[in-house]
Amino acid sequence: xxxxxxxxxxxxxxxxxxxxxxxxxxxxxxxxxxxxxxxxxxxxxxxxxxxxxxxxxxxxxxxxxxxxxxxxxxxxxxxxxxxxxxxxxxxxxxxxxxxxxxxxxxxxxxxxxxxxxxxxxxxxxxxxxxxxxxxxx
Numbered sequence: 001x002x003x004x005x006x007x008x009x010x011x012x013x014x015x016x017x018x019x020x021x022x023x024x025x026x027x028x029x030x031x032x033x034x035x036x037x038x039x040x041x042x043x044x045x046x047x048x049x050x051x052x053x054x055x056x057x058x059x060x061x062x063x064x065x066x067x068x069x070x071x072x073x074x075x076x077x078x079x080x081x082x083x084x085x086x087x088x089x090x091x092x093x094x095x096x097x098x099x100x101x102x103x104x105x106x107x108x109x110x111x112x113x114x115x116x117x118x119x120x121x122x123x124x125x126x127x128x129x130x131x132x133x134x135x136x137x
Contacts, residue, residue, distance in 0.1 A: 007085040009037050010045050011130075012137045014054065014079060018071040018127040025064030035137065052082045071127035080122060087119045 003011075012035050017026050028046065032039040046065060049055040056068045067074065080086070092099035093111045100108075130137075 003080070003085055004083065006041075006045055007080055007083050009035070009042065010049060010079050010083065011076060013037070013042065013045065014049065014067070014074065015127060015130045015137045017055065017065055017067055018074075018130070020066070023066065025058055025062075025066050027064040031065070048082050049079075052078075054078060054082070067127075074127045075123060076125045076130075077119075077122040087115055087122065 013031055016031060016035060020026055028039060028043050031037065031046075032042050035042075037045075046055060046057065050057045050065075053068050054074060055065050057063070057065055090098050090100045092105045093107055093115075094105045096105050099105045
């Protein structure tokens with residue numbers, strides 16, 4: 001299982017912003033260069049995060065982005081929901097299409113428990129939990 005690029009980038013961008021000291025803003029250029037995300041794609045993702053009220057955009061030369069709420073109040077699932085990224089759907093882990101109780105793939109029964117654990121992790125993990133110096137974003 002792997003998240004789509006949009007969700008991966010969004011989590012990385014919001015995590016980076018969360019590490020900044022208030023009221024320091026992050027520019028799109030800074031985010032693009034440091035996180036190695038294409039600028040146009042980044043601004044498109046940021047527009048979605050702003051519309052969802054997870055991020056605030058300040059216009060102008062000294063502008064940039066900052067979180068709209070405390071990092072302890074933003075869960076990974078809040079970000080994933082913006083981009084319709086769900087683990088608990090009926091999409092087959094083997095890529096065979098719909099996979100449910102009536103139409104099972106070979107891994108369906110074994111995949112149910114890990115899938116639910118991954119969803120729970122996304123629901124319980126906040127940006128505060130992603131704070132650390134020993135990993136990359």
